Every structure is written in structure tokens, then in C-alpha cells.
Amino acid sequence: MADYQAPLRDMRFLLNEVFDAPALWRSLPALAEVVDKETADAILEEAGKLIANGVAPLNRSGDEEGCHWNDGVVTTPAGYLEAYRQYAEGGWVGVAGDPAYGGMGMPKVISAQVEEMMNSASLAFGLYPMLTSGACLSIHAHASEALKNQYLPNLYAGTWAGSMCLTEPHAGTDLGLIRTRAEPRADGSYSITGTKIFITGGEHDLTENIIHLVLAKLPDAPAGSKGISLFLVPKVLVDDDGALGERNAVSCGSLEHKMGIKASATCVMNFDGASGWLVGEPNKGLAAMFTMMNYERLGVGIQGLATGERSYQSAVAYARERLQSRAPGGAIAPEQIADPIIVHPDVRRMLLTMKALNEGGRAFSSHVALQLDIAKFSEDEQARQRAEGQVALLTPVAKAFLTDMGLETTVHGQQVFGGHGYIREWGQEQLVRDCRITQIYEGTNGIQALDLLGRKVVSNGGELYRAFSDDVRAFCADAGAGVQAFSEPLLTALGELDEATDWLIEQARQRPQEVGAACVEYLHAFGYVGYGYMWARMAVAALRQPQSDFHVAKLGTARFYFARLLPRTRSLLASVKAGSESLYLLDEEQF
Template identity: 75%
Template sequence: MADYKAPLRDMRFVLNEVFEVSRLWAQLPALANVVDEDTASAILEEAGKAIAGTIAPLNRSGDEEGCSWIDGAVQTPRGFPEAYQAYAAGGWTSVGGDDRFGGMGMPKVITAQVEEMLNSANLSFGLYPMLTAGACLSINAHGSEALKATYLPNMYAGVWAGSMCLTEPHAGTDLGIIRTRAEPQADGSYKVSGTKIFITGGEHDLTENIIHLVLARLPDAPPGPKGISLFLVPKLMVDANGALGERNSLSCGSIEHKMGIKASATCVMNFDGATGYIIDAPNKGLAAMFTMMNYERLGVGIQGLSLGERSYQNAVEYARDRIQSRAPTGPVDPDKVADPIIVHPDVRRMLLTMKALNEGGRAFSSYVALQLDSAKYSEDAVSRQRAQERVVLLTPVAKAFLTDMGLETTVHGQQIFGGHGFIREWGQEQLIRDCRITQIYEGTNGIQALDLLGRKVLGSGGAYYNLFADEIRQFTATASADLAEFTRPLNDAVKTLDELTAWLLDRAKSNPNEIGAASVEYLHVFGYTAYAYMWALMSRTALLRQDQDVFYRTKLGTARFFFARLLPRVHSLAASVKAGSESLYLLDADQF
């Protein structure tokens, strides 16, 4: 496997040249004195070095060894505790944290790049700080000042970790039917009892304490989602001075044996009257959780991108070195017995598909991160509201499309290796196994598609969709003539998406099955159109600078491949949507 190299040049291109993030930061008082282009560049440079040097070398060994569970204790693979301490000591667990409690206070568009690097290097490792960051988001947004002061500093510092305890054996997507209970106590605390499954980082040996956020019901809670509350439940109790005390009444009942992410502890957690503290108000747990979910779902999408990037780096190095057969047009390297496989059209097709999806995905994930930053930091109410509406619309696309494309990309990377791609020592098969979970957790991609089409597009009467589509139309209408080779097909894709949206708005009125029947294909049409927008934006910058550096000419070549070979996929997807739901119901249940 090739050594991982952080794609810093492309990250700087997206942030500084395409989106000009420093101009946005200057307009947001909360960020103007916190971050600028030089600060961001230094952070990404140092993060890339730390991650490539310390975390990436543990990826394969962590997969081979996995986590172990003995008498309720979880041991992570060799080297993980030491690497985590080094990662925390470098300040990398606090990049996006609130600076009032010891965080760096960086915007999401910066933490998104750090997340990509970390997950490319070692997804299993990256899940531990990711879950901690998610827990911190919810505590900071909804917890009392006392809870923030007690828990956030050590969580940002990496001394304590966090977990999110949502799923139960009978309740996954449908959290409204959870059974975990919380009994109020005279001192204002609660006793939490129940079992949670699939809890990432529920138990491990990386930190001295783990702070669990647990969804549970109060005794008088109304049924369904409106009766869920969120509780902070520490593994070890914390006294008024912040010192650790006795162990709380909770335990890890087992860990799962998984297809991938084997160095990430996925735990069954049992809460047996554990002491907890309510976050926000009673029965407001889902709202507190969803504050975190928009960030986390983008983060999972970035995981798909990350694994695709790592697979591409491995594959392109292999394709340049591996010699097999001659180029169709004749020998490229006559001094050797065969040519490198990168000369073959099909290998180039796969490499360019990987490159186009990765770079389009990096731009799109950064765009969504910028919307999160505007929604959080803008002091203009209209700008803040528009950014929030884009976040609501695009979050399911970011989670599902980035991870679907991540799996396609990692499969291409394996295929380029041929038989060696099937062999563990080359690392490509691990990337596929690890990537597969990204399509499942944090809401399966089918659920994301239903959320996009049912709640966000149809649920708003098309208003959220029109906000994004109008932005693209405004861009193409004002673009210069030399960008027409990109804006014309982009306009055509938007028109296709307009037609599908209108068609589904109409059909869903009389047949609710149309939503579920069309949702996945619709999300993919949306995703390719969003990537086309990103590629048009990148091409605008690259066209202006193509004489300056080969980087920009490479960017234009990749853009032309995307528009010629990948964007046309929307046509077959649109045909599937318009085929309707009838064929899904031609068989009775006992005919399957």
C-alpha cells in the first residue's frame, strides 16, 4: 500500500481559490479574529504530517488485530492508546471545539479537511474523536453551563472521550419506540436503565473517562419521538471539582465482530440505574441529538470520500508501476517487456472515475460545511436562514451520495490491482470493507433518500429544492461564455432534476409509494447534479489559471471527464424514477 499523503494542494484549491473562504470569515465577526488563510493552511499542513506519520501506519495492523473484550473491558489494538495520546497532545481533538472551554474554535470547513485526512489514514481510529466531537456539539448547544464547564474542557483535550447511545435491539431508525428509562432523583439527577447496541467507542482504553449521551424516556413521557429525552451519563463519576470518582452503574456487555472498522469498538452498553444528567429540557432529546446529526452525517459522508481518496492514491501508484501487455496504440515503453497498466483505456476509466468523484466530493463536502458555518456564525438573519435551509436539504445528500460514491471508488481501486486487490496485504480490500459501513450507520442511505425526497423536497413543497436550484441557475446565467462547455450540461442536469421534482410532487399526491420507489434514484440524480455544480465552479477558477500550472490543466481534464462520462448517468436514473412504483408491487410477499 502506498504511504498516505494528505491532498493539501487540492484542499487549498477548494478552500482558497474556489470558495475564497477567507472572504467569508472576514464577514463573520465570530470567525474574523479566529482564522485566516495562513492559519488554516498551517493547521492543515501540521495535521497532515501528524496523521500521516502517526495514525496511518496503524491502519492495517489495527484491522488485523481488532479490538478485544475481556470481562467488560475493551482493549484497542497495539499502538492505538499511544497514538491517541499523541493526537490529543497535538491539539487535534479540539480543532472544532468552543474556545471558551479550551477548543481551537475552528469552523466546520476546516475540521472537515482534518476529518478527511484522519479517516483516509485510519477510519477505525478516526471514529473515536469523531464521536467525542459529536457529543461535545450536543452538550455545548443544549447542556447547562455547569455541564459544559465540567465536561467540555477534558473532552476537547482528549483526556475524556464521548459516545452517542441511541440504538436499541428493537429500535434503530424508529427511535420513537426506545425502552430505556430515566427516573428523576431528589438531587436533580436521573437513574438511567436500558440496553443500547452498536455504540461506537462505548468502551475502550484510550482515555480515562467516557461521557455517554443516552436517549431515554421519563416516566410521564408522551409516546413516540416527542417523549424522548437526552442524558449525560459518565462512565466514571465526576465531583464538583472535576475529579474522577467511582464507576457509574453501566457496563459493556460485549463488542461486535464486524466486516470492517475492526479497530473501532462497537459495543453493547448496559445501563443499570446509572446516574445521568438531563441535557436541555424533558422530552427535547431528539432536537438536542439532531444538532449533532447534521455535522455527524456530513462527517460520515466525508468518511466515504476519505476511503475513496486512499484507494485512489494506492491505485494510481500501482497503475504507474505494474507492467502488463502493450498499449492499444503500440509500445509506450519499448525498453521493457510490457507497458504500465495506466496506458490501458479501462484502467484510465477507473482512475479518472475515482479522481473525478473524489475531487467533486471534496468540493461538495466543503460547500456543505460552509453552509453549516454560515448557519452558525452569520449575524444576518436572512443569510443564516438560507444557509440553514441548504443544510437541511443537502445533509442527506452529503451522507448518502458521498458514501455511495466512496464504495464505487474503493471497488475501482481494488479492481485496478487485479488479483492483488483481493489479497489483504495490499490494503485495497480493507478499504472496501471499511467503506461499506458508511452506507449503513448514522441512518442508512435508503433512509437518507427518503428524508431528502419525502421530508426535505416534497415536505417543503419544493421550496428547499428551489433555493439550491436557483443558486445554480444564477451561476450559469452569469457565467462567462468560455465556461459554456460546463454550464450547458449543468443546466441540462438541473432541468432534469426540475422535471423529476415536479413529477414526484404531483404523483405523490395520489400514490405515497412513489416516494419510496423513487427516492434512491432521485438522490443520485441530485448528487450528480450537485457534483456538476462543484465541477463547474472549479473549472471557472481553473480556466483562468490554466497557463500558470499543470495543476489547473489537470483539473480541467478531470472536469471534462466528469461531464462526458459520469454526469450522463442522470438520464438512466431519471428513467427509473419515471417508471413509477407499480413494478415494485407486482409480487405478493410470499412470491419473493
């Protein structure tokens, strides 16, 4: 596998030339004194070096060794502890954390680029700081000031880690079924009892403490999801002075044996009367957890993009070196026994598909991250509300579409290698295995599609969707002459998506099953249009610059996207309009 190189040039192109993030930062008082173009460039440069040199070399060895469980103690693969300490000492765990508690205070659009680099280097490694950052979000947003002061500084510093404990053996998507109990104590704490499964980073040797955020039910809780509360449960109890005390009654019962991300400890966690503290209000735990999950869902989407980027870098290097057959039009390298496979049309199709999906996904995830920054930092109430609406609409697309395209991309990368792509030593098959989980955890992609169409489109009569559609149309109108090659196919695809959206909203009034029948294809069609919007923006930005190799390649990839990938929406929308009837033609016993 080729050595990983952080795609810093493309990240800077997005931040500075496409989205003009520095101008946004200057307009937001909370960020104006924290970050500028030079600061952002320096942060990304330093993160790229550290991750490429310190983390990426561990990817294959970590997969080969995996984590070890012995009587409740979990040991990470060789090299992980040293690399994690180096990462934490640089302040990278708290890159987006509140400076009041020791974080760097960077905007989400910066931390999103760092997340991509980390997950390209090693998805399994990247899960440890990712879960910690997510836990910090919920604690910061919902916990008492005392809990924030007690836990956030060490979490941001990477001295302690975080985990998210939702799923139980009988309760996955339907969290209203959870059985974990929380009994109040006289001292204000709670006794937490229950079992959680699939807990990423539930136990490991990277930090001296792990802070679990646990969903549980109080004795008098209402039934279903309205009766869930959130509790902070440390692995090691923390004294009032901040010193570590006794071990809490929480333990790892076993590790899951998985298809991929083998160096990430996926744990069965047992809480046996463990001491915990309420985060937020009683019976409002799901809302508090979703503060973490909405950021995590964008982060999981970035994981799909990241594995695709790693696969692409290796596939391009291999395609330039591997000699097989001659080019269709005659020898390109007559001095050699054969031409490199990059001359062959099908190899170019796969590589360009990978490049277009990766760069489109990077732009899309950056766009969503910028909306999160506006929603968090803007002092303009109207701008903040509009950004919040776009985050709600686009988050399920970012999670599901980026990960679905990530799997397609990693499979293309494996295919470029041919038989060598199926062999472990080349690394491409690991990326396929690792990427697969991104379509499943943090809410399966089918659930994301239901969320998009049911909650974010149909339930509000398309209000949030129309705001997105209006943005695309306004951009195309402002782009002016000279960009019709990009704006015209985009507007055509958008018009077809508009029509399908209106049709589904009407159909759902009479036939609620139409939402579930159409949602996956609808999300994919939305994703391709969303990427088309990003590619049009990138093309316009590239046209404004002197035509360097970088900008010429960007325009060529944009033309490929509009010619070969955006037309996929037509078959998807045909499936959407086929309706739900064919799904119900078989009785259960006929399956």
C-alpha cells in the same frame, strides 16, 4: 499499499480559489479574528503531517489485530493509545470547539478537511475523536452551563471521550420504540436503565473517562419519538471539583464482530441504574441528538470520500508500476517487457472515475461545511436562514451520495489491482470492507433518500430545492462565455432534475408511495447534479489561473466528469418516472 499523503494542494484550491473561504471569514466577525488563509494553511499542513506519520501506518495493523474484550474491559490495537494521545495533545479533538471551553474555534470547513485526512489514514481510528466532537456539539448546544463547564474542557482536550447511545436491539431507525428508562432522583440526577447496541467507542482504553449521551424515556413520557429525552451518563462519575470519582453503573457487555472498522470498538452497552443528567428539555431529546447527528452525517459522508481517496492514491501508484501487455496504439515503454497498466483505457476509466468522484465529493462536502459556518456565525438573519435551509437539503445527499460513491471508488481501486486487490497484504480489500459501514450507520442511505425527497423536497413544495436550483443557474449565468463546455451540460441535467422534482411533488399528493419508490434514484440524480455544480465551479476557478499541471489536470478531470459521469442522471431519472406500480406486482409469498 502506498503511503498516505494528505491532498493539501486540492484542499487549498477549494478553500482559496473555488470558494474564497478567507473572504467569508473576514465577513463574519466571529471568525475574522480567529482564522485567515495563513492560519488555515498552517493548520492543514500540521494536521496532514501528524496524521500521515502517526495514524496512517496503524491502519492495516489495527485491522489485523482489532479490539479485545475481557470481562468488560476493551483494549484497542497496539499503537492506538500512543497515537491518540499525540493527536489529543495537539488539540485536534477540539479543532472546531468553542474557545471558551478550550477548543480551537476553527470553522467547520477547516475541521472537515482534518476529518477527511484522519479517515483516509484510518477510518477506525478516526471514529474515536469524531464521536467525541459530536458529543461536544450536543452538550454545547443543549446542556446547562454547569454541565458544559464540567465536561467540555476535558472532551475538547481529548482527556475524555464521547459516545452516542441510540440504537437498541429492537429499535434502530424507529427510535420511538426504545425501552431505556430514566427515573428521576431527589438530587436532580436520573437513574438510567437499559441496553444499547452498536455503540461506537462505548468502551476503550484511550481516555480516562467516556461521556455517553443516552436516549431514554421518563416515566410519564408520551408514546413514540415525542417522548424521548437525552441524558449525559459518564463512565466514571465526576465530583463537583472536576476530579474523577466512582465508576458509574455502566458497562460493556461485549464487542460486535464486524466486516470492517475492526479497530473501532463497537459495543453492547448496559446501563444498570447508572447516574445521568438531563441534557436539554424533557421529551426533547431527539432534537438535541440531531444537533450532533446532522454534523455526524456530513462527517460520515466525508468518511466515504476519505476511503475513496486512500484507495485512489494506492491504485494510481500501482497502475504506474504494474507492467502488463502493451498499449492499444503500440509500446509506450519499449525498453521494458510490457507497459504499465495506466496506459490501458479501462484502467484510465477507473482511475478517472475515482479522481472525479473524490474531488467532486471533497468540493461538495466543503460547500456543505461552508453553509454550516454561515448558519452558525453569520449576523445576517436572511443569510443564516438560507444557509440553514441548504444544510437541511444537502445533508442527506452528502451522507448518502458520498458514501455510495465512496464504495464505488474503493471497489474501482480494488479492481485496478486485479487479484492483488483481493489479497489482504495490499490493503485495498480493507478499504472496501471499511467503507461499507458508512452506507449503513448514522441513518441508512435509504433513510437519507426518504429524508431528502419526503421531508426536504415534497413536504415544503420544493422550496428548498428551488433555492439550490437558483444558485446553480445564477452561477452559470455569472460564469459567462468560455465555460459552455461545463455550464451547458450542467444546465441541461439541472433542468431534467427540476422537471422530475416537480413531477414527484405532484405525484406524491395522490400516491404517497411514490416517494419511497423513487427516493434512492432521485438522491443519486441530485448527487450527480450537485457534483456537476462543484465541477463547474472548479473548472471556472482553474481557468482563471496560470495553466500549471495541477490546473490542467483539474480541467481534464472536469471534462471527463461531464462526458462520462453526469449522463448517469438520465437512467436514474427514467427510473424515478417509472413509478411505484412495478414494486407492488408480487404478493408477499411470491418473493
